[in-house]
Amino acid sequence: EIDIPEDHPRYQSLLTRHRIEEGVENGITSKQGLIAEGRGEAFDYLLGERTIESADRAERTAAAYLLRAEHPVLSVNGNVAALVPREIIELATVVNAEIEINLFNRTPERMDAIEAHLHSHGAAAVKGRTADGRIPGLSHERAKVDADGIGSADVVLVPLEDGDRAEALAAMGKIELVIDLNPLSRSAQHATVPIIDNILRAVPNIAAHAKDLADASDAELTDIIDAFDSSEALTAAEDAIRTGRLS
């Protein structure tokens, strides 16, 4: 770990960059992941690097969906593994979800590196190696999922997902919870719940909401879900970016 002074005004963004850089050095994150990080940072800057109110509502709704799910799966790619390994494992525990490694640029080496990285942070079982399921409508490598993982999930959390795959997963009828700082990205547009927030803040906040809702009835969870409006969430984020108002 490098030494970043915590009182530096751009502390979080410097820490994020460092983690991604380290991820690339350790074979966890692809070089493409560096570019994705840059795009994310730009949007976070415009949002004021904070969780806007509508994103907090989306995070609570995501928690409700995960708690109500029959078979929830959290999808992990190279950026997710580098940025929030502990937090994803914690969320999986709180909502009783599975973790599946899902890579846009799938190589055996990166699958191994991410799996080892997650195990070193305390993950028990990690899916993604079997790859005996396919997402219809995608080319071979990008279509691969575990049949008993994402393949049969009813609710999937897909942070920083590629737009094509987000669209194809939605077409499979899955409830898709997307974390993406760009409200205009196709991933966010196709989501059941678009979470326009930095994954560093979003994942712990979903877990906090899930803990808070642990004793809620299915009816209470459904009320939260029914009250959520995805296009309103996208508009609120775009508005916050355009006006600097924190809605």
Ligand code: ATP
């Ligand atoms: P589209 O969805 O429009 O097809 P894309 O999928 O090709 O775009 P990518 O650059 O592959 O775009 O996706 C990366 C996405 O992840 C970007 O929208 C970026 O804003 C977002 N992103 C990057 N870092 C973070 C982060 N730390 N937290 C949340 N979102 C992030």
Ligand code: MG
């Ligand atoms: Mg996208």
